[in-house]
Amino acid sequence: MVQQQQHGNLVVFRGRSAFVGSGQKVVHDRIVVNVALGKKGKGGKRQKPVPFSTLNLHQALETALKTMAFPELRVGQQLHVNGEHVAADQRLLPEPLGPPAADAPPELLAEGCLHPTPEARTYVCAEISSWKGQLVVSLFTRAVQVHGSLQVEWMFYGLPPLNTNLLLIDQQYEPHRIKQIARATGSGLLHFVPDLLWSPVTFAQYAIRPLANWFRLRSQSYRIQHGYVFNYGSPRSIRENAISYRRQHDFVVGDERTFILLARHTMLRALRKYLKAHKVDMKQFSNQEQIIIKRISKYSIGKVKAKNVAVGDKSHAGGGGKTKSGS
Secondary structure, three states, rough: OOHHHHHEEEEEOOOOOOOOOEEEEEEEEEEEEEEEEOOHHHHEEEOOOOOOOOHHHHHHHHHHHOOOOOOEEEEEEEEEEEOHHHHHHOOOOOOOOOOOOOOHHHHHHHHHOOOOOOOOEEEEEEEEEEOOOOEEEEEEEEEEEEOOOOEEEEEEEEEOOEEEEHHHHHHHHOOOHHHHHHHHHHHHHHHHHHHHHHHHHHHHHHHHHHHHHHHHHHHHHHHOOOOOOOOOOOOOOOOHHHHHOOOOHHHHHHHHHHHHHHHHHHHHHHHHHHHHOOOEOOHHHHHHHHHHHHHHOOOOOOOOOOOOOOOOOOOEEEOOHHHHHHH
């Protein structure tokens, strides 16, 4: 069941964490285009732009992102729904006392794209996992079209490697076998008496835990069955609580940056191609595209200060000062 939820196209979140489980936001950009203005043809006369839906644009972006030849790349559309609102639709919550569905039907994905609401909206998502799952970078993008104006926004989230303190167990196998036995024996003798004296309390805690969980589930069931608002959204994941922004290898930073830059380039190229095919005037798009491209070199990942974004230990976002490395 957990694996189905992880690989499904339905994300149920609580609070403000619409991208729960994806780590921290690294990049957030958007581009706005007047798609009601046609391009100029021969003689300077403007052509009539070809109408299109955001659903078709989402499909074009999804197809383009799938062409990136990255291993461990997953691309698809996801419906992100607030956990307090899934109970209103049986397709999202088949059983009131059970978990939300793993997948949203195609019609709900289309509805979340064409008519996004504060409670639910559809994103085109691309996720790459590398370093044996130690590094995960996710792209979320969506388009909104209102009265001839098109906005396309995209966000990159990074889930960095695990904190090195959680990997110390690996170092215990490096010493000689005799030294391992000596360390284990010494540690056991040191903690034997305190742990023995504290064992009744520990036993009581483990004995009470099933009863406490039973009362919690009973309370949840009562609230759901009697019409109280219940949030089915996912909390912050264990994987997110275990991260460290101190990159242990330059290649980790390089891989993260490479995916972000190439995915953004792929998306901008696909968006340009799509708009040109629909005879939209590209001047406004080109001006914003150049600004975005120039901004590429002004952000960094790691312990640095950058003009438009800062991620990592002791990082700060400033307004144009010199770039400094943290320590």
